[in-house]
Amino acid sequence: xxxxxxxxxxPRELDALLRQLYLGRAAERVADYGxxxxxxxxxxxxxxxxxxxxxxxxxxxxxxxxHARRGSARR
Numbered sequence: 001x002x003x004x005x006x007x008x009x010x011p012r013e014l015d016a017l018l019r020q021l022y023l024g025r026a027a028e029r030v031a032d033y034g035x036x037x038x039x040x041x042x043x044x045x046x047x048x049x050x051x052x053x054x055x056x057x058x059x060x061x062x063x064x065x066x067h068a069r070r071g072s073a074r075r
Contacts, residue, residue, distance in 0.1 A: 041060035
């Protein structure tokens with residue numbers, strides 16, 4: 001019976017490995033900054049993404065750090 005369970009488990013592991021190879025990376029975890037965080041700015045109720053390391057939303061983020069622009073720079 002255990003042999004049957006091992007045979008069923010192997011394809012799932014193979015699928016996961018093939019998915020990782022297709023994506024071009026090893027089993028790498030993305031940083032997670034927690035669920036349920038809210039912008040620290042007084043009165044702001046914006047929920048922050050679990051992938052956002054900042055303590056504030058984009059609207060209240062420190063202005064000293066410029067945002068990266070997508071695409072070509074305008075001249």
